[in-house]
Amino acid sequence: MTQKNARIGVDIGGTFTDIALDLDGKLFTGKVLTNYTQPEQAILDGIQLVCKRANITANEITTVIHGTTLVTNSLIERRGARTAFITSEGFRDVVEMRTENRFEQYDLNLTLPTPLVKRTDRYTLNERISSSGEVLTEIDTAELNALVKEVVAEGYEAIAVGFIHSYANDINEVQVQKAFAKAAPELSVSISSHVSPQMREFQRFNTVIANAYVRPQVSDYLGRLVKRLKETGMTCPVFMMHSAGGLISVDTASEFPVRLLESGPAGGAIFAAKFASSYAENQVLSFDMGGTTAKICLIEGGKPKTANTFEVARTYRFAKGSGMPLSTPVVEMVEIGAGGGSIAHVDDMKQIRVGPKSAASEPGPACYQRGGENPTVTDANLLLGRLDPDLFAGGDIPLSVPLASSAMMNKVALKAELDEQQAAFGVTEVVDENMANAARVHTVENGKEISNFTMIAFGGGAPLHACRLCEKLDMNYLIIPPGAGVGSAIGFLNAPFSYEASKGMYQRLSNFDPERINLLLSELRAEALAFVKRGAGEVETTTQVQAFMRYTGQGGEIGIDIDYKDYVADDVDAFRAKFESGYHTLFGRTIDGLGIEITNWSITVASKLAPSTPMTLRRSGQQIEITKTREFFDAAIRKVVTAGEVERSRLAPGDAVTGPAIIVEDETSTVVTSGYTVIAQDDKSMLLVNKKIMETV
Structure with a gap:
């Protein structure tokens, strides 16, 4: 019997856990709600779901590739290990003093983010390395041994070590690491010269502290995951997606968990880059919208833009400088709290606000019928007719229109003195404008003109909002790839080591x-x-x-x-x-x-990966017959329209559907506004084209 090649990508998001199974080139996908108390359970449930759809057993899987938000969530929610930080004499307060930059210059009551390690848990040693790597002051062995004894006695779960200029010479940090390994081998010790050997002590200290802070938790989680997979018959290797868009071993991920910060969104960028490369689209804006956040990334020449620093857990209106800067390789993107689960409310000025708080999967949007009482973007889309209450998530999660209506009326419409439809439209328009502003700023900061870009949209929420986003950004072309609803999980399968x-x-x-x-x-x-x-x-x-x-x-x-x-x-x-x-x-x-x-x-x-198969975009097509219609609210013309409803699986290459229309599939729905036409492509992608520039319709 021929051995099957069954590779699975798993992306744990704030609301859904996405699963993609590539079985000898054929794709099977699924979504399950994220389990916050046992994230690995959602993975097992999702794997069981797609294996059933593919008619294979778990022991036939050859590779599992995983991305997770566990690290990011632990840092934001401060749920890491009790950590001690050891640094050079005189630099104990660097993580509290930061760079002395005021991220909001005119706020007299400005509050700086609280360090992960409080002052009483920071220790110092008399040592010094010069910027050229010369040892100016060696560590006194007696002083070191006394410090190790004191720290171990305090019962810390993790230790972070960061000395001045250790990026130039790691000898003193390694000496401390060995001393702890001898005295307490069970302790998790991270040193900055190995985690982030770069200039700038504030960012480097933050990075090693963050790595130490989440390391016990991540190591425990990955250990549980591998064990549970083996118990279900999966003896295949497990790899992790890291923030810069590649794969690493579980052992490496356990040692350097800070590299997993943006592992899920990085998979999405890889997913978009593959299609950008196939179509030779050199300027692409990837738009990834899930249940909790929206991510925007520039892809040029078929490659996502990367950076060596990243700021997590911003605390002040998402202002740059208000978060925790970490020196770790990452796909550069802008991320805002705008997802399907983002909660809408009305402020004191009777203005509608959306996010950054999310209903996530527990309890979820009001329409999920799981106890949620706050209106969300998903509730608004349901009330505007953009979602079918009986077909959401392939019919696995029936949606309640009355519950969505009640939440929207009580929490938004009545307070803003609007009717239900106006309130729902206001919620979606606010979130769309927030995302459009983020995209404008991101492209301007990189010296680009956004209207020259093609958008590639994926994630459960993006196809619902992408067309409206293109209208706001004056973008003429939008691509919705196959499997867009679970794009990040598919991206894992396309990533290199x-x-x-x-x-x-x-x-x-x-x-x-x-x-x-x-x-x-x-x-x-x-x-x-x-x-x-x-x-x-x-x-x-x-x-x-x-x-x-x-x-x-x-x-x-x-x-x-x-x-x-x-x-x-x-x-x-x-x-x-x-x-x-x-x-x-x-x-x-x-x-x-x-x-x-x-x-x-x-x-x-x-x-080295195999090159992408070159494809030519069909920019025109033949209109198909529409047999089913549905009404939805078209934001561009601000009225309810009768739209054609088409199952995506029905579309053949060259088929065209003129907006307004809704293209439905299990993991998402694509809203085609009145100003766009959708054309099916040879690789099962869909190209949405602004009617104004179409050669033929």
Whole structure:
């Protein structure tokens, strides 16, 4: 009997857990409500669901790939381990002083985020490393042993160690780690020179503390997951999706859980990038809307934009600087509290507000009939006719129109002095405008014009809102890929094994030292390659290098792609030219007379994937006969319209449906407003085209 290739992707979201099974190239998908007390149970339930649909047993699965919001939720909700932080004498309060930046300049009552580790749990050692890596003060063994004894006696569950300039030399941090391993081997110890060996002590200290804070919980969860999978007959390997868009082993994820921060959204970006590459769409805006949040990411040249820092748990109107900055590789995206479960309310000015609080899966939106009393975006969409109450989630979750109506009237309509339809429209319009503003800001910050982009939308909620978003953003093309409702889980199946190794090494171009650069890049590549081999074995790989550069005197860097090769002295001009080109793209100018310097370096090694199959978008099609209709509220023209309702499985390549229309499938529904026409593609994607620019209809 021929061995089946059955690979499963599992994405745990705030409301739903999405499952995608690739069985010898055929896709089976499903959604189940997320189980907050036992996340692994939702995974097992989802796997059972798709295995039944594929007519296979669990022991036939060959690979499980998993992404989770566990790390993010633990940091936001402060549900991590009791952690001690050990740092250099004199730097105990760095995590509390932050960078002394006021993220809201004119708020006299500004409150800074509370550090994960309170002051009484921070300890110091008399040690010092210079910025060049020279040991200025060695650790006194007696002092270290006394500190270890004191910390162990306090009963901490995790230890974080972060010394000044340890990115340049890890000798003192490693000494502390070994001392704890000898005295209390059961203790989880994270050191900053291994977790995030980059310049800037505030971000580095935050990162190692966050890693230590969630490490026991993540390690325990992953251990339970692997055990439960084996108990159901699955002896296949389990891999994790990391924040930068690649796969790592469970062991690596347990050691560096901070790299799992945005693992689910990263899978979505990979999902969108695959289709962008297939269609040779070089400027794509990916739009991922689930039950709790909406994520927007730029994809250029078939690759998501990445960054080496990320800010989690923003506390002040989602203002930049109000959260916890972490130095970890991540797909760069903007994320706002706008999902199907986002709760709507009316403020003191009688204005409708939506999010960031979510009804999530427990109790869920009012229409879920699980005890929820607050109106959500899903309730609004149901009342506006965009959702079929009998077919939501393939019919597994029947929706109650009366419960949605009661919640909307009591919590929004009456307070805002509106009728039910006006209130529901107001909720969806507010959330759509919030997402549109986020997309505008994100593209402007990256020096781009958003109307030149094509949108790719996925997630359970995005196809409901994407067409309206395109109208607001003046975007003419929108792609809804097959399996869009579980896009992130499918993205896991398309991701390479990869690992990004980074290190801080300061160097001015005026003192360009190619030998030092070559040695560092060689060491970083060897480190990254070793992690990839731990998960994928001996595979063909690709190598990408970034140098983080700035003008002398500036406080922030930009990432510049450079080649992986042996550099010579004459290459300094190439570094300068690439930096000035990148700087000009972002800011529209360069600065004459200032020196240029490099602060941090990173290398990403990834397993080589097969190239995407080239596809040509059909931009026109033949209108099909509509046999079923439904009424829904069209926000663009602000009235109820009679729309054609078409099952997505009915559409053949070249079929066209002129809006207003609703294309229905198990995991989501696509709303086609009056201004757009949908055209079915050869790969089962749907292209929505603004009627104004269509060559033929």
